[in-house]
Amino acid sequence: MTQYVGQAMPRYDGIGQVTGTTKYVDDIVLPGMLYAKCLRSPVHKGIIRHLDLSAAERTPGVVGVLTAQDVPGQNIYGASGDQPVFNPDHIRYKGERIAAVVAVDEDTCMEALEKVKLEIEEQEPVFDMFEAMKPGAPIVRPGTTHNLHEYMPGMTTRVIKLGDVEQGFAEADLIIEGRYQTTQQDHAPIEPHVSVAYLDPANRLVIHTVSQCLYFHLSQLVRVFGLPMSQIRYIGGTIGGGFGGKNDIHADHVAGLAALKFRKPVKYRETRREDLRYSGKRGVFVMEYKTGVKKDGRLVANHIKEYHDTGAYGGFSAYATEKCGMFASGPYWIPNILVEAKTIYTNKVVSISMRGFAIINGQSTMEIQMGKIAEALGMDPWELRFINAWRDGDMGASRYIVRGAGALEAMKKAAELAGVQLPAHLMAMSSRRR
Amino acid sequence: MKQQVLTFILNGEEVAVLVTPTETLLDVLRERLQITGPKRGCDDGECGACTVLLDGEPVRSCLTLALTVEGRTVTTVEGLMVKGELDRLQKAFYERGAFQCGFCTPGMLMVAKSLLAKNPNPSRDEIRSYMAGNLCRCGSYEEIIEAIQAVAAGEY
Ligand code: FES
Ligand code: FES
Numbered sequence: 001m002t003q004y005v006g007q008a009m010p011r012y013d014g015i016g017q018v019t020g021t022t023k024y025v026d027d028i029v030l031p032g033m034l035y036a037k038c039l040r041s042p043v044h045k046g047i048i049r050h051l052d053l054s055a056a057e058r059t060p061g062v063v064g065v066l067t068a069q070d071v072p073g074q075n076i077y078g079a080s081g082d083q084p085v086f087n088p089d090h091i092r093y094k095g096e097r098i099a100a101v102v103a104v105d106e107d108t109c110m111e112a113l114e115k116v117k118l119e120i121e122e123q124e125p126v127f128d129m130f131e132a133m134k135p136g137a138p139i140v141r142p143g144t145t146h147n148l149h150e151y152m153p154g155m156t157t158r159v160i161k162l163g164d165v166e167q168g169f170a171e172a173d174l175i176i177e178g179r180y181q182t183t184q185q186d187h188a189p190i191e192p193h194v195s196v197a198y199l200d201p202a203n204r205l206v207i208h209t210v211s212q213c214l215y216f217h218l219s220q221l222v223r224v225f226g227l228p229m230s231q232i233r234y235i236g237g238t239i240g241g242g243f244g245g246k247n248d249i250h251a252d253h254v255a256g257l258a259a260l261k262f263r264k265p266v267k268y269r270e271t272r273r274e275d276l277r278y279s280g281k282r283g284v285f286v287m288e289y290k291t292g293v294k295k296d297g298r299l300v301a302n303h304i305k306e307y308h309d310t311g312a313y314g315g316f317s318a319y320a321t322e323k324c325g326m327f328a329s330g331p332y333w334i335p336n337i338l339v340e341a342k343t344i345y346t347n348k349v350v351s352i353s354m355r356g357f358a359i360i361n362g363q364s365t366m367e368i369q370m371g372k373i374a375e376a377l378g379m380d381p382w383e384l385r386f387i388n389a390w391r392d393g394d395m396g397a398s399r400y401i402v403r404g405a406g407a408l409e410a411m412k413k414a415a416e417l418a419g420v421q422l423p424a425h426l427m428a429m430s431s432r433r434r
Numbered sequence: 435m436k437q438q439v440l441t442f443i444l445n446g447e448e449v450a451v452l453v454t455p456t457e458t459l460l461d462v463l464r465e466r467l468q469i470t471g472p473k474r475g476c477d478d479g480e481c482g483a484c485t486v487l488l489d490g491e492p493v494r495s496c497l498t499l500a501l502t503v504e505g506r507t508v509t510t511v512e513g514l515m516v517k518g519e520l521d522r523l524q525k526a527f528y529e530r531g532a533f534q535c536g537f538c539t540p541g542m543l544m545v546a547k548s549l550l551a552k553n554p555n556p557s558r559d560e561i562r563s564y565m566a567g568n569l570c571r572c573g574s575y576e577e578i579i580e581a582i583q584a585v586a587a588g589e590y
């Protein structure tokens with residue numbers, strides 16, 4: 001095995017990629033295959049008052065339609081178990097699926113969708129987290145009284161605590177504050193979301209998926225289909241880029257439900273436009289920092305208020321909020337840390353995982369804060385980072401002991417590559433000791 | 435919609451297929467002929483994953499109406515191998531790992547093929563500008579450029 005370390009090895013599946021023979025899910029075309037397209041909400045928030053699919057259903061070439069009533073199991077999916085496959089009543093974001101049309105081809109689906117009669121009583125949406133937290137703001141989740149995720153009943157702030165920040169601020173020579181926001185971001189893999197489903201001769205539901213996490217999704221799909229796990233063959237492994245976006249179900253529920261109802265192979269795929277507009281995104285984070293520092297550059301306290309916009313449903317966001325908070329003080333030893341983090345619902349598309357899930361949000365904002373601190377101290381930003389970088393045995397925000405620290409060595413290498421000559425006293429520092 | 439017979443040369447062989455006037459070349463290749471090398475990334479002319487050679491020139495098959503290729507020659511990634519041998523570009527992409535997910539690769543290879551046919555010794559900048567219409571979300575651009583340069587330098 002070790003003979004491969006440091007060697008460039010051709011990919012085991014690489015011949016398929018360069019000859020065009022690798023089968024991605026959209027490359028599967030089966031005899032008699034039907035296609036599905038979804039009816040999506042044209043409004044951000046509202047109540048469905050009337051839905052009439054009869055004209056769509058009568059369109060030549062249409063095999064049938066699917067609504068919430070056609071879900072044999074439970075009409076919920078998503079990492080938080082709160083998203084309807086087809087929304088039957090309270091719309092929470094623009095583009096939310098309401099129904100599907102299944103037909104011989106996608107053009108016929110589109111033609112049929114134009115004949116759907118849909119009446120929605122539009123309500124005022126809320127898009128900004130801070131607006132959503134104000135009293136009297138539109139309520140995103142029907143049946144609740146506010147827009148904050150509750151970590152436990154009544155607990156809307158997740159606290160991560162190390163030492164005592166007040167004491168830390170009392171010891172500090174300088175206190176620097178900063179407020180930073182990271183933006184929504186789409187994964188944009190070149191392969192759009194797609195699924196192919198059919199029943200095999202043993203009557204098992206076979207689904208070809210672009211899922212990045214088969215077992216998470218299988219457990220959600222079992223519930224939607226009302227089938228035991230042994231009745232589903234969930235086939236994945238070849239995807240045209242995911243970047244965390246395919247950690248959520250985007251197509252398998254619709255294709256699977258259609259295959260179950262019409263007992264024919266069904267392909268359901270999103271267009272690039274649908275993917276960009278309506279699929280989950282990296283959520284917005286707002287990070288408010290108050291950092292105490294000694295004149296010699298030692299960080300002594302970091303108080304962080306974190307706000308994470310989860311969009312219309314929970315997704316993985318509560319977990320992401322915690323994770324961001326844990327790492328939002330960067331790879332630095334700070335004896336006193338207080339993180340107060342909130343996860344907030346708005347009428348936007350759902351926030352989902354994306355590369356460096358939630359960690360890079362807090363880490364990048366902390367690095368901006370470090371720049372600001374260096375400026376305030378009149379200190380070289382390299383020096384500030386070297387002084388505070390984790391050494392083995394330091395402790396992180398959630399009280400983990402740091403082992404195998406490497407920030408100093410990474411910075412030395414970065415300086416070398418960037419052609420920066422670091423002073424000898426920084427070059428002498430090591431992650432093994434302070 | 436009324437179907438018409440379309441006849442063209444696909445990867446060296448004459449094919450005849452029934453198509454409707456609104457179908458694109460990508461639709462016909464992928465859905466009717468099951469030539470799935472060219473990928474549908476955007477269906478909108480943005481990504482280049484659907485690129486094929488039409489009489490030797492790279493075109494976006496998602497923007498090319500199928501009926502316009504009547505009597506013409508279309509080459510897809512499936513047509514790059516000659517007598518079971520990988521094309522030099524395929525070999526270089528494979529050995530140098532010029533992809534991660536591989537979804538952009540069929541399009542990249544076709545554009546690179548056309549570049550080397552016109553300019554057997556392109557500079558790095560010439561490669562970059564010729565390939566600018568093909569997106570690789572995985573970010574394999576460096577390896578793609580190096581693979582093309584290696585082929586140009588006669589390493590394959
Ligand atoms: S699919 Fe043709 S350019 Fe993207
Ligand atoms: S290798 Fe994934 S898009 Fe290029």
